[in-house]
Amino acid sequence: MxxxxxxxxxxxxxxxxxxxxxxxxxxxxxxxxxxxxxxxxxxxxxxxxxxxxxxxxxxxxxxxxxxQELLGVYARLATQGAVSENAGLLRVGAIASVQSSLLVGAIQQFRAALPGWRIRVSPGVSLNLLAQVDSGEFDLAVIIKPPFALPRELKWHLLVSEPFVLLVPRKLAKESWRVLLAREPLIRYDRNSFGGRLVDRFLKRMRINVNDVVELDELQGIVGLVAAGVGVAILPQAATLHIPSGVREITFGNDTFYREVGIVERAAADKQGAANNFVAYLRAMGASGKA
Incomplete structure (x- = not known):
């Protein structure tokens, strides 16, 4: 069931x-x-x-x-073998763009401090991860800040703010971003994601009509399509993105907007210490600029 x-x-x-x-x-x-x-x-x-x-x-x-209560209780069963706060299972959700950056350093520090604890990292998109924290399936998740108010039971900790830029083939790098968005095919950041919604709001606020040709949620895949000459794209400057030599970044100047990446948590009482430690390590990684 x-x-x-x-x-x-x-x-x-x-x-x-x-x-x-x-x-x-x-x-x-x-x-x-x-x-x-x-x-x-x-x-x-x-x-x-x-x-x-x-x-x-x-x-x-x-x-x-x-x-929600039944699934939360079931998810906590994995920790019932732990007889003290020095052992257990911490369930963490994370968007793809942080799994090879700040999550690595945080896990390293957490394991050194609490070797008796195991960590299970599950991937997902921000909307789903938020719901899984809310339902008790995860103890915390690293996600893009939702464009709506969080329930009172959930806590939000900002880690990094990533400015959005326009990615274009190198030959177009000297042109105006407004002209390029109106003229060139757009490889769109998936509007079902929180980041994609930010892009959609920006385009509406700027009153720019675009020609969508592809829509996906895989950021590095979008970069690859720009490099292949399929179109231009609006993406956040995420630390994990590899920008090839044939692609250039154009800033939006005074119209720059940001993707905020942070932690949402609803720690269970028996995991409060471990979850708090992991959150502290994540925040330290974010403050050090290693996102």
Missing amino acids: LRELKTFLAVVRHGTFARAGAQIGLTQSAVSAQIQRLEDELGFALFDRTGRSASLNAAGKRTVEVA
């Missing part, structure tokens, strides 16, 4: 069976089948279905909190 409960929460989180399936790697029919099995097991419907749409009913709304 745990798998079905996770799928149920994904549907609640993303709004439809189709969008939930796209985020967790299932077809819409597979999501529907899992929800049906869960409803059969529970003995009541979770959604009111009308045609192709489904909306959470009263019983479903009551089930959300219980499902």
